[in-house]
Amino acid sequence: MTFNLATVLRESREAFAPAPMCHTATETFSYADIDRLSGRLADGLRQHGLQPGDKVALQLPNMAEFIVAYFGALKAGLVVVPLNPLLRTGELEYHLRDCNAKLLITSAISLDQAAPAAAASAVDLYLVGMPNGTHSPFAGLYAAEDSGYIEATSPEDTAVLLYTSGTTGKPKGAELTHFQLYMNCSVTSELFALRQQDTLLAVLPLFHVFGLSTILNGAVRRGASLALLPKFDPAQVLNTIETRRCTVFAGVPTMYGALLHVDGPTRDLGSLRLCVSGASALPTELLHAFEEKFPGVVILEGYGLSETASATTFNRSAEQRKILSIGTPIWGVDVQVIGDDGAQLPSGPDHVGEIVVRGHNVMKGYYQRPDETAKVLADGWLRTGDLAYRDTDGYLFIVDRAKDLIIRGGYNVYPREVEEVLYGHPAVAETAVVGRPDERLGEEVIAIVSPKPGATVTPDELIAYCRDRLAPYKYPREIRIVDTLPTGPTGKILKREIRQSLVS
Numbered sequence: 479m480t481f482n483l484a485t486v487l488r489e490s491r492e493a494f495a496p497a498p499m500c501h502t503a504t505e506t507f508s509y510a511d512i513d514r515l516s517g518r519l520a521d522g523l524r525q526h527g528l529q530p531g532d533k534v535a536l537q538l539p540n541m542a543e544f545i546v547a548y549f550g551a552l553k554a555g556l557v558v559v560p561l562n563p564l565l566r567t568g569e570l571e572y573h574l575r576d577c578n579a580k581l582l583i584t585s586a587i588s589l590d591q592a593a594p595a596a597a598a599s600a601v602d603l604y605l606v607g608m609p610n611g612t613h614s615p616f617a618g619l620y621a622a623e624d625s626g627y628i629e630a631t632s633p634e635d636t637a638v639l640l641y642t643s644g645t646t647g648k649p650k651g652a653e654l655t656h657f658q659l660y661m662n663c664s665v666t667s668e669l670f671a672l673r674q675q676d677t678l679l680a681v682l683p684l685f686h687v688f689g690l691s692t693i694l695n696g697a698v699r700r701g702a703s704l705a706l707l708p709k710f711d712p713a714q715v716l717n718t719i720e721t722r723r724c725t726v727f728a729g730v731p732t733m734y735g736a737l738l739h740v741d742g743p744t745r746d747l748g749s750l751r752l753c754v755s756g757a758s759a760l761p762t763e764l765l766h767a768f769e770e771k772f773p774g775v776v777i778l779e780g781y782g783l784s785e786t787a788s789a790t791t792f793n794r795s796a797e798q799r800k801i802l803s804i805g806t807p808i809w810g811v812d813v814q815v816i817g818d819d820g821a822q823l824p825s826g827p828d829h830v831g832e833i834v835v836r837g838h839n840v841m842k843g844y845y846q847r848p849d850e851t852a853k854v855l856a857d858g859w860l861r862t863g864d865l866a867y868r869d870t871d872g873y874l875f876i877v878d879r880a881k882d883l884i885i886r887g888g889y890n891v892y893p894r895e896v897e898e899v900l901y902g903h904p905a906v907a908e909t910a911v912v913g914r915p916d917e918r919l920g921e922e923v924i925a926i927v928s929p930k931p932g933a934t935v936t937p938d939e940l941i942a943y944c945r946d947r948l949a950p951y952k953y954p955r956e957i958r959i960v961d962t963l964p965t966g967p968t969g970k971i972l973k974r975e976i977r978q979s980l981v982s
Contacts, residue, residue, distance in 0.1 A: 555629030
């Protein structure tokens with residue numbers, strides 16, 4: 479049996495060729511356009527010497543070129559590695575080396591950081607997209623014509639390598655197969671009741687699993703269209719919903735908060751039939767305030783991870799939803815809450831345990847990391863590191879994160895990665911990075927630093943040091959200098975006490 483995820487594009491082209499597939503600020507591309515351009519790129523990648531299974535890194539914002547490159551690489555049987563356009567040179571070089579990339583496709587906004595990273599990694603670099611956002615050829619990668627050929631990949635072949643991180647702080651590539659991504663977008667697009675007439679606002683980054691699997695793949699699976707926004711600007715989001723008559727919006731809680739407080743007259747969001755929230759818990763007050771300001775809009779929450787190809791649980795409808803819950807498992811996915819002994823816990827808020835997941839959406843593993851894979855995958859079950867309980871109706875409620883993940887403005891920040899940068903400063907003896915609740919961003923990155931004996935350093939110096947070495951959403955906005963950090967009997971830094979001190 480063979481199956482290639484790019485088939486979803488080809489099937490939608492066959493059914494809806496002239497229909498719009500995506501809108502940018504200046505152009506509209508039909509399904510026929512995207513299928514043809516991605517086919518020309520697929521043939522060009524083959525002519526460039528790339529072989530099935532080779533890795534192609536995409537460091538692009540939400541633009542038409544991302545969609546063309548994504549499906550073009552899939553058609554050629556290549557593995558797509560989506561990367562954040564904000565990564566600094568050192569971060570990008572790590573990813574390129576770790577995944578053994580053969581090619582990096584980037585845009586003008588990332589070129590200054592991407593060029594030296596590609597050179598240091600011996601990776602071919604191709605620049606797409608004009609500074610004004612208009613469409614442009616793929617720097618000589620296009621073939622003259624589209625042969626229409628789609629590589630005959632196996633359903634279990636890796637289609638996408640999505641980088642995530644854990645307690646080690648080193649980003650790891652989660653291997654997601656053609657079949658897993660197909661199943662996830664098929665199930666979620668059915669849950670969202672997507673149809674060809676829908677227009678989804680795509681402001682969530684397409685390099686992130688939520689934007690890629692749920693929004694892009696889901697829209698293409700049903701022949702819907704996307705309104706692409708390269709970055710989140712609340713006023714621009716509202717304008718786009720109005721002008722494009724968007725029917726579906728997916729975002730994170732901080733986005734909903736920002737949209738709620740945009741100055742000016744109330745916008746007409748009457749076209750919206752569904753809003754989806756994920757990444758972190760949506761406060762009850764925010765949900766009610768948003769739905770009151772925009773009558774007819776319904777926000778439904780869900781839960782997922784990079785390791786599960788996005789969606790894992792979801793609230794099915796306004797009538798069935800439970801506020802603060804992440805919903806119930808999607809079709810074909812088992813979710814359990816287990817205790818320290820691995821046994822499934824009874825329902826009720828007094829029985830908090832770790833969420834484990836089994837089903838069609840669970841990754842193959844972490845690329846070239848068998849030991850790390852073995853820590854989270856056993857007998858088909860994925861250990862998520864998230865703590866929750868299940869109520870008597872089967873709805874799940876997350877209460878904490880076993881990992882120290884910080885979610886700042888919808889972006890994942892892993893403390894260990896920031897700590898490693900701080901430890902590179904000659905004046906730093908010990909450090910701990912934690913998240914502090916923030917009304918606007920959800921969480922803010924805070925670092926506590928103990929200097930080496932005899933060394934002096936200021937918070938501003940350390941912030942500047944981090945800013946030069948980390949993506950803008952990662953570096954700490956506040957650093958506190960202390961004599962010593964709190965530790966336990968074994969000498970382990972007690973982050974729990976640090977967090978408590980920040981909110982007390």
